[in-house]
Amino acid sequence: MKTDYNQVSAAYDGRYARHSYPGLAAAREGLASGALHKSATSQLSELSDQAYQRGIRAIEAAAEAAEARQGVLRLQTDLKLYAATGWKPL
Numbered sequence: 001m002k003t004d005y006n007q008v009s010a011a012y013d014g015r016y017a018r019h020s021y022p023g024l025a026a027a028r029e030g031l032a033s034g035a036l037h038k039s040a041t042s043q044l045s046e047l048s049d050q051a052y053q054r055g056i057r058a059i060e061a062a063a064e065a066a067e068a069r070q071g072v073l074r075l076q077t078d079l080k081l082y083a084a085t086g087w088k089p090l
Contacts, residue, residue, distance in 0.1 A: 027063045027073040031056070 030036045036059070038044050038052050047055070059073070066073040 023077040024074050025077070027059050027066075027075050030075055031059065031063075 025035075034040060036044070036056065038047065038049075044052060059075075063073040
């Protein structure tokens with residue numbers, strides 16, 4: 001079956017397609033769980049090994065500094081998902 005892409009329609013409606021999942025997690029938990037492992041996300045995997053290690057060391061140092069003040073370093077996330085829909089008349 002061949003598809004005629006000249007008749008395909010697509011639309012974006014942000015009212016329904018965008019979902020936001022904000023979160024806050026302790027840095028130590030993220031490090032221990034593997035959530036910050038270089039292969040955990042496509043964004044982290046794009047970093048050079050040196051840049052990734054610098055970032056991890058910076059997070060570890062900031063976590064230690066927070067703990068020295070009896071605090072906790074928290075990492076904030078804001079995952080946004082977008083979707084597109086398309087249809088072709090029969």
